[in-house]
Amino acid sequence: MPAWLEVAIRSICILIGLFIVTKLLGKKQLSKLSFFEYIVGITIGDIAGTMSMDLDIRLTEGVTSILIWALFPVAISQISLRSKKFRDFVEGKSTVFIKNGKILEDNLKKEKYTADELLEQLRKKDVFRVADVEFATLEANGDLNILLKRDKQPLTLGDIKPYVPEEKEPQTVIMDGKILDEPLATARLNRGWLKQQLDQMGVAIENVFLAQVDSYGQLTVDLYDDRIQVPAPQQKQLLLASMKKAEADFELFSLQTNDAEAKQMYEQQAKQMQQLIQKLKPFLM
Structure with a gap:
């Protein structure tokens, strides 16, 4: 067998093997890998490259080496899932750097962190005053997470409104011009509704690259073709307009009736609808 052909066959086999090994190791990002996992990855890559080019190394020996290097971190990961003590020993524990706005100097020295490095990490989180930080901890993977003091935290909708409607993830119902039935069913919608919406927009399904439905049904x-302008969703505005019309109808009925009991009922319904509109209006604008 020619040398180039053997190299090609070995490389293909090794690539398939590395793909399987990658699946076994999981989907951690490079920045989330522990130091040990990072070293294992480099070593496996080095072994694979050597096996591809060095024809003196038998394929079985190289595969055995890769399997050992790959299965060892998998075994450690499985044990870590079942034992916190073992996980703390292997991966390490988080270290508190700031508590109640005060820097813990001993913990900085323990992790070999300088004040300049701490301030740099804080600036990356858009924090420029240590006194604004309630709590900051260095995670086992090297990330610095912070909790601002209550009066320094950004204002959220929950701080203003006692009730905030649940926001669900958008469902992708069309991709590459093809309807995806499972996300459509998850949104409790069907193809008929989707076709009706597209017809109102004047858009054909095959011309849609991507379509999503949000938690409001929009x-x-x-x-x-990015040159084609598609009208913005108006479901929320239509709902608000329908509610206002219902309020006006109740008021009109109360004015037209001569029955005192019916008049009181319509006035009460109009008042309740007005209160509901005031509550929902910030979410429907």
């Missing part, structure tokens, strides 16, 4: 589309 459909947004991205077309292959």
Whole structure:
């Protein structure tokens, strides 16, 4: 067998093997790998490259080496899932750097962190005063996470409104011009509704690159031809307009009727609808 052909066959086999090993090791990002996992990855890559080019190394020997290097971190990961003590020993524990706005100098020295490095990490989180930090901890993977003091935290909708409607993830219902039935069913919608919405927009399904439905039932589309302007979703505005019309109808009925009991009922319904509109209006604008 020619040398180039053997190298090609070995490389293909090794690539398939590395793909399987990668699946076994999981989906951790490079920045989330522990130091040991990082070293294992480099070593496996070095072994694979050597096996591809060095024809004197038997394939079985190289595969055995890769399997040992790959299965060892997998075994450690499985044990870590079942034992916190073992996980703390292997991966390490988080270290508190700031508590109640005060820097813990001993913990900085323990992790070999300088004050300059701490301030740099804080600036990356858009924090420029240590006194604004309630709590800051260095995680086992090297990330610095902070909790601002209550009066320094950004204002959220929950701080203003006692009730905030649940926001669900958007469902992608069309991709590459093809309807995806499972996300459509998750949004409790069907193809008939989708076709009706697209017809109102004047868009054909095959011209849609991507379409998503949000938690309010609004459909947004991205077309292959970016020059075509698609009207913005109006479901929320239509709902608000329908509620205002219902309020006006109740008021009109109360004015038209001569029955005192019916008049009181319509006035009460109009008042309740007005209160509901005031509550929902910030979310429907």
